[in-house]
Amino acid sequence: MEPQFEGGTPRLDLRRRHAVETPEHVTIDFELAGVGSRVLAAILDAILLAAWTLLVILTAAVLGGLGVGGSVVGIFLVVVLSLSYAGYFILYEGLRNGQTPGKRRLGIRVVGDTGHSVTFGAAVIRNVLRLADILPPPTYLLGGVMVVFQSRGQRLGDLAAGTIVVRDRPATEGLPELTLDEVPAVLEFPELEDAEYHLLRQYQDRQGDLAPTVRERLAGQLATRLAGYAEGRQVEPQPFLRELFLQETARREGALAVRGQGRGPAKGGSTAERFVARQRPRWDAFAALADRASRAGLDAFRAEELPAFAARYRELASDLARARTYGVSDDVILRLERLVSAGHNALYREPRRPLRQLWGVVFRSWPAAVLEAWPAVVVAFLVFAVPAAVGFRILREAPERAETLLPEAILRRAAAGAQRQAEGRKYFQASAGERPVVATYIIVNNVRVAVACFAGGIFVGVGSLVLLAYNGLALGAFAGHFANQGLFRYLLEFIIGHGVLELFAIWLAGAAGFLLGKSILAPGRLRRSDALVQSGRLAIRLVGAATVCLVVAGLIEGLLSAGEQDLTYRAAISGASVVFLVLYLVNGRAGRADRPVTRVPG
DSSP: OEEEEETTEEEEEOOOEEEEEOTTSOEEEEEBOOHHHHHHHHHHHHHHHHHHHHHHHHHHHHHHHTTOOHHHHHHHHHHHHHHHHHHHHHHHHHHTTTOOHHHHHHTEEEEETTSSBOOHHHHHHHHHTHHHHTOSTTSOHHHHHHHHHSTTOOOHHHHHHTEEEEEOOOOOTTOOOOOGGGSOOSOSSOOOOHHHHHHHHHHHHHGGGSOHHHHHHHHHHHHHHTGGGSTTOOOOHHHHHHHHHHHHHHHHHHHHHHHHTTOSSOTTTOHHHHHHHHHHHHHHHHHHHHHHHHHHGGGGSOGGGHHHHHHHHHHHHHHHHHHHHHTOOHHHHHHHHHHHHHHHHHHSOOOOOOGGGHHHIIIIIHHHHHHHTHHHHHHHHHHHHHHHHHHHHHHHHOGGGHHHHSOHHHHHHHHHHHHHHHTTOOSSOOOTTTHHHHHHHHHHHHHHHHHHHHHGGGTTTHHHHHHHHHHHHHHHHHHHHHHHTTOHHHHHHHHHHHHHHHHHHHHHHHHHHHHHHHHHHOOTTSOHHHHHHHHHHHHHHHHHHHHHHHHHHHHHIIIIITSOOOHHHHHHHHHHHHHHHHHHHHHHHHHHHTSOOOOOOO
């Protein structure tokens, strides 16, 4: 919040800003989006998601009416509805330059806190961690409180992803669709760049100390360099340089005097007013181009237009620096900042990866993350395994505790296990037609559990710790109770096929959560925000590897573990899953060699 001046009277500006220096050494003050605009955008997106859900249900009903198999319809519903919510925000923000339809309607955008466009990985992180921001569900109370009181309006997902939400709508209403050829190119009166002015001032200060021949030679070289400011007149180098120096010095000193008095531009044809009047057509034209770029990216321009667009952007960045020097009005400065921001986002956007590179990400980068973060994976394994062993031991030594420690559903399943085993039935069976639906549901559910385990890590790692320990303790207690009933082989026959990959995936998700927690508790030499972003990039790759394991495990569980195969066959499948896991991790060694090591803070 800074005091602004209007008619000589200070007024309070309640807008929050985030300053970023561009590669052109121009500072952009991003105006942060407030909680009101973010809530309204979320409401619009929720309406669109509700309409999409209704469309999916109606489509499933039509498919069923057309005689499409129940398995196909079931898979369609499970996959589409389960993935729509997170997928909606991830895909729009990651592939549409940080804007969902709701955000676009409200004129706000997700960008990196460095001012660059949001990357796809950052979009994944900030939206996966909605599970933490939504607490207590479905109020979004935690996320809302963070947006209101955090200095950059970042919720937990934004902190981990290194993103902010900004106002990003250039004033393009009513502007025509222009080509780059129609954009005014140059100023109509001389205005020196800072480097040119400093060079000219050094010459003026030192010319008395120079020999006449040296002075004439330097004057000729400098006049040649600044010939564009001669406005077509034939002038002698030294008088021209002196006149140009005096004119620019008077302009700059006058602008600074105006700013020092806390007033807007001086009346009566001031430098600031002339600057704005002469440059406004070019700014209006660039606004139309920036709007094209924000809607379609650099693909909106022909190949030969791209260098020209970059040149126009640099000119606009220079105009912004001049505007601040000349003390133009706050509204003009704000507009120029938004235009420079739009051009910056278009030019410095991360290049989109073609689909052919997806293979390398899934089978090289993700397993490489597992090898890179192996200490955290070992910690996650121990946090899970030790409570599992404790739970098994407790139930084996005190079987009577099962009534108080175990859920009623598990007690009933164990009670029915002896009869099912005597009848030759397995722990869980599904008909051949139902198995694809079962496999799909299991995959989606397991991925949801893994994501929740990762998201819990944002609470200094405690959430991941609790989920891992609880699930380990529960699994150990279940196994102990089934062993007491003489049903251990019966239970093992069900879980052995898919258990290796499923458990390993849960450990990976827990390790990803630990990385987030560690970066908050022990950021090392980095700031906590930077450490959190760095750990988040590694953690989301771990979640990707966990997802691969869960997809394979879900297919095994739904298609094979729900079948009628015996223990020997299922053990062979388990062995095959171990081989797959080893090969997957070995392939990650090549991916680790392809990228610099990401050091975990601490």
